[in-house]
Amino acid sequence: MNTYLFYDLETTGLNKAFDQILQFAAIRTDIRFNEIERHEFYVKLRPDIIPSPQASVTHRISIAKSMQQGICEFEAVQKIHRLINQPNTISIGYNTLKFDDEFLRFCFYRNLLAPYTHQYKNSCRRMDLLPIVTMYFLYKNDVFKWADGDGKISLQLEHLNKLNHFTSSGQAHNAMVDVEATAELARRLFLTDSKMWEYLDGYFNKDTDAMRIIEMPIEFHSIACSNRIGLMVANQFGLANKYQIPVLLIGNSIAYKKQTLWLRLDQESLPEKAWVIRKKYGEPNIVLPPHQRYWKHISKDREAIVEKNIKWLQTNTRLFNEIIQYNREFRYPEIANLDSDAALYKNGFLSKSEENLCESFHATSSIKKRIELVSQFENVEMRQLASRILCRNYADQKLPSMLTNDFAEVNALLDYTGKPRLTISQAMNDIDDLRKNTELDAEQITLLEELVKLLA
Template sequence: MASYLFYDIETTGLNKAFDQVLQFAAIRTDMKLQEIDRHLIGVKLRPDVIPSPLATITHRIAITQSKQGLNEFEAIKQIHQLMNQPGTISLGYNTLTFDDELLRFCFHRNLLPPYTHQYNQGCRRMDMLPITNMYYLYKRESLNWPEIEGKLSLRLEHLSTANHLATGMAHNALVDVEATVELARRFYSETKMWHYVTDYFDKESDRQRLEEIPINFHSIACSNRVGLMVSNELGSVNQYQVPVLLIGNSIPYKNQTLWLRLDLPQLRETTPDNIPETTWVMRKKQGELGIVLPPHERYWRYLSPERQAIVEENQDWLQSHTQLFHKIICYHREFSYPWIPDLDIEAALYQNGFLSEQEQALCHQFHAASLAEQIKLVTQFENIAMRQLASRLLCRNYPDNLPKMLTQDFADYWRRINPQNEAEALRDYKNQPRLTPLQALNEIAQLRSQAHLDNQQLNLLTELEDYIKTQFSVPSCEGEKSRLWGR
């Protein structure tokens, strides 16, 4: 039976590969948004995670509180099971750009299938933020739309306050889920609109709608269709939508369609040498962000006359510069993300590709085994990266009385998360550095000096500072060990 699983997470920070969940809340409803059950899972802080000071003063989860709950392995297994219940449509507010991807890395490092909740046994995903964008544009009477300092805000806490969606402090996982469910119920009262918008998150419906967009002209790559891409990242200044031109599919990432933005005058300044600087392509997978609308007048009228004129000029320019247009198409179709050398195994989900059937079976066997059996199974992974993931999993969650072959690898990893030289910090799949203890302490000092913090937030930062100094050996700015706190 199909159901919605509205969920929210509070985390140690914003790095999707290295940060962890501290709090997971979910409310399951039927397809008419009537509640079936709810869940609240507290997750114990891992010994190797350095919580972000900014995240700490935002969700206000104290270190003492974060030491309670289930260990990450047990908690993530429960979350994975909830999201993979047959027929589950998992969704939240802005979940597709953050929560879902962070959970994907959680699944990966805990030897769970990271993608099955997207497609297996009738499961799929949605996101309430782009749905909110659509209602703001085309069913504005559905809500009160808050303005903060004279500017529209679509932040969940502001929508909740303006429309009395939930009570309690924002950035508490359960409060945010309750607000999201109530928001969905307000939108569901416009039933026809609700079904129209949510069908954009169904792959087959989205595919059919894309194919129904009229063809404007033909190029060497494909039949070029013009539509309106709706996405929150475009901002209220663009009314959350821009005109785009289909230029084909990515070659290395075959499930991505490519849409060239048409309302930027610098497009006509393109030369063979500056394509990355003058062209903006948005990547889309079927059933996912963003929503592409047909160029009907009821949508197109949200573009100013000036933007509409730029679109016409750009289309004419592309058709009259066919060789250059071909180079633009080829550049974006052939583009692939750069290979990152020495990428840590926890951040290498996308770079290393899919597991073999044998590795998947061994992961399944690992989850069903006792701790003693899991220790033996570590050595059966032929893939070194998988062996390291399994080893770290046990050291983080069940550190007592483990054999030296496991603890030695974890000790090597521990040295890398607190490097002597900050330039040697672990990097994620976007080549961004993992937060180090020294960086966290510097951030605490900056927040104290710059931010307007209340007493609770100041106490949280003091507790976090003490924890970092106790848990980690912190290098000085010169790169040498200043002290060895509690290790």
């Protein structure tokens, strides 16, 4: 039987490849949202991490608490991997597919664990509550309070929690508080309209999502495909647009076969700028058919732009074909100085021999045996990851210089977006900026002082 695993992370920063988890919390429920178990733990700050000052004053987890109450990252990530890969688990959180899930992928990867199995293996899959909440806001608006006393609408979890009392107490951006709020929010949505919940659940099933797209009406045909029209729903499109935009399917990516490509139709930018959105089956954003009950949220002005753009696309086929060709053939640029921690997407899936070595590395508790296994990885980056695990988590053990010397160079390279790790000078500048331009309370001031001591 399926279970939901509601989870949340608090991290040292927003860099998915280079930052680490500081707090993990999860509540497992049955499919009717009755609690089965809960988990919460802190993670020790790694020796190579410079925490983001902004993150520190947001989640308020002190370095001292991390070091005193936390377990090492290697052991923490193994625990999370087991939880999220338990058979029939639907992992779910609030905006998790935009941040937390990818953050976990990099955590799993750099700790020699399978980064994708929680998406498909043993009947496991993923959902995200934010797109579901957005749909309830649009089409089942009486389920919650959405606006504060000034009429300001927000779909942020902490604001919805404050208005609707999903949890009785607790600080926002505490992982367990946010998990409790998320689980209660989901339970209320389900109890209000279980059929709507089940329908929206289908958008997180690859086959169901793909079939719904195939069933959308064809506006016209082009060189790439039958161009189907729909409405894409996502929080990022903003309240002014009712969180949804008209889109046209222009085919699938050639380089990344799981990506569908959607051209935004309500922009006055064609042909100078074409806004194309990439979407995988079973993942946000939600694409609705252009039924009137959905289309009614599109203003007359936006509708006129859509009609104008459709005519332009049909008339200017050469330019339209160039838009299609460019986006179908587009590849993300290769990063010349890519760090091993960030090479998840470059390396792809492991070979069987590499999988076996990773399993052996996890199966033993002997540091000596793990040191021996490091040299058996043929892939240089995998060997470096194994070496870094030992240096990051077991620095108090007697490690050979060939490992520790390499680890000393850990801060030199870039992540998969071309960004470097946060430096001490950047962090100190951020601390100065927060002190000058942000109203901080006593606890936040203490946290920044603690961070200054760490960086000194």
